[in-house]
Each structure stands twice: as C-alpha cells, then as structure tokens.
Amino acid sequence: MPVTRDKGQLMSASEIDRTLVRLAHEVLEKTADLDKLAFVGIRRRGVPLAQRLAAKIKSLEKREVPVGILDINLYRDDLSTVSSTPVVNATEIPFSIVGRDIILMDDVLYTGRTIRAALDALFDHGRPARVQLLVLIDRGHRELPIEARYVGRTVQTSDIEIIEVKFQEIDGTEKVLLVEKVED
Numbered sequence: 063m064p065v066t067r068d069k070g071q072l073m074s075a076s077e078i079d080r081t082l083v084r085l086a087h088e089v090l091e092k093t094a095d096l097d098k099l100a101f102v103g104i105r106r107r108g109v110p111l112a113q114r115l116a117a118k119i120k121s122l123e124k125r126e127v128p129v130g131i132l133d134i135n136l137y138r139d140d141l142s143t144v145s146s147t148p149v150v151n152a153t154e155i156p157f158s159i160v161g162r163d164i165i166l167m168d169d170v171l172y173t174g175r176t177i178r179a180a181l182d183a184l185f186d187h188g189r190p191a192r193v194q195l196l197v198l199i200d201r202g203h204r205e206l207p208i209e210a211r212y213v214g215r216t217v218q219t220s221d222i223e224i225i226e227v228k229f230q231e232i233d234g235t236e237k238v239l240l241v242e243k244v245e246d
Contacts, residue, residue: 065243065245065246066241067241067244068239068240069223069239071237071239071240072217072238072239072240073238074236074237077238078236078237081214082114082118082214083118084214085196085212086115086119086122087122088212089115089119089196090119090122090123092211099162100127100128100129100159101116101130101164101165101167102130102132102159102164102165102167102180102184103129103130103132103167103168104134104166104167104168104176105131105132105134105153106169107170107229108132108166108167108169109231111167111196111198111229112130113231115127115167115196116128116129128156128157130153130155130157132153132166132183132184133151133152133183134180134182135151136183137182137183138175138176138179153183153187155187158188159188159189161189161191164192164193165193165194166180166194166196167195167197168195168197168198170200170225170227171195171197171199171201172203172204173203173204173206174204174205174207174208175206177195177206177208178206194211194212195209195210195211196210196211196213197210197212197213197214198215198227199213199217199225199238201218201223202216202217202218202219203221215238217240219240222242222243223240223241224241224242224243225238225240226238226239
C-alpha cells in the first residue's frame with residue numbers, strides 16, 4: 063500500500079448528501095419505467111451508494127427500487143497484482159436482472175477496468191434491457207471506453223493523486239478526500 067498524504071477535502075458529509083439528492087432526481091427524470099429500475103452496487107463503496115439512492119427515491123416517489131450487491135474480485139484483469147489469494151465476497155442480487163434497467167454504481171470512476179469487470183460479472187446473472195453507470199466521482203484517466211451517465215462530481219487528478227471516498231457504513235466517517243502518493 064503506497065504512503066499517501068492528504069491534499070484536501072473535496073466533499074463533506076452534507077455535500078455528499080446533497081449530491082445524492084441531485085443524483086436521485088436525475089435518475090427519476092431519465093427513467094421511463096420505474097417498475098423496471100434496479101440498482102446494483104459494486105462491492106465495497108458502490109453498495110452504500112446504491113442503498114442510499116434507493117432510500118432517497120423511496121422518500122421522493124414512495125416506491126422501492128431493488129438493490130443488489132456485485133462482487134467483481136474474480137473478474138478483475140489485475141487479479142494477480144491485487145493479491146495471491148483474493149477475498150471473494152458473495153454477490154447478492156435478490157431479483158432477476160433480465161429485462162431490467164440496471165444502474166451500476168461505484169464510488170470512483172478512474173481507468174474503467176473495475177466497470178469492465180463489473181459488466182462481465184453482471185452479465186453472468188442474465189441480460190438486462192439496459193445498463194447505465196452512476197459514480198460519485200469521475201476522476202478521468204480512462205483506459206477503456208467507459209463513461210458514466212450519472213456523475214456526482216468530476217475532479218481532474220494527476221497520476222500520483224488518489225480519490226478516497228469514506229462512507230459512514232464502511233469507514234466510520236463521511237467525506238471525499240484528495241490524497242497524493244509520496245515516497246517512503
């Protein structure tokens with residue numbers, strides 16, 4: 063794990079919440095049939111994102127949006143560099159994705175490789191009518207032709223910078239940080 067130093071806070075807890083409210087409204091505006099809509103969060107920080115957006119839509123529209131959890135560890139193209147024994151967590155999609163409008167969610171969009179792996183994993187569960195991508199932060203530097211339809215914030219970064227999203231459910235704190243890799 064590289065050593066990093068904080069460069070600054072990009073979003074506070076209240077800014078994250080306001081962004082999620084805006085994203086919920088965008089999803090509602092751009093979704094023709096809410097009965098076909100389902101969210102799938104990429105395991106770790108895509109999961110609370112999907113759960114929170116489903117809760118926001120429930121409060122706005124008084125309807126449940128099904129939420130699934132997708133584990134992509136075995137689909138990654140950098141599997142050998144991640145760990146010699148990857149930790150496999152369960153994918154939990156308690157509904158059929160066939161014919162659904164799926165919004166795939168992750169915290170940060172960077173090279174696009176995580177999303178490519180997620181699409182492979184998702185399509186192993188069936189063929190949705192449509193798949194769209196929602197991310198809290200788009201930091202650029204794409205290596206694959208993948209773009210998000212819904213973006214919380216676009217942040218230009220250098221190759222030595224990292225975006226760290228901290229969610230209460232996982233990290234015990236709520237913020238988005240810009241950090242920089244530093245030499246040991």
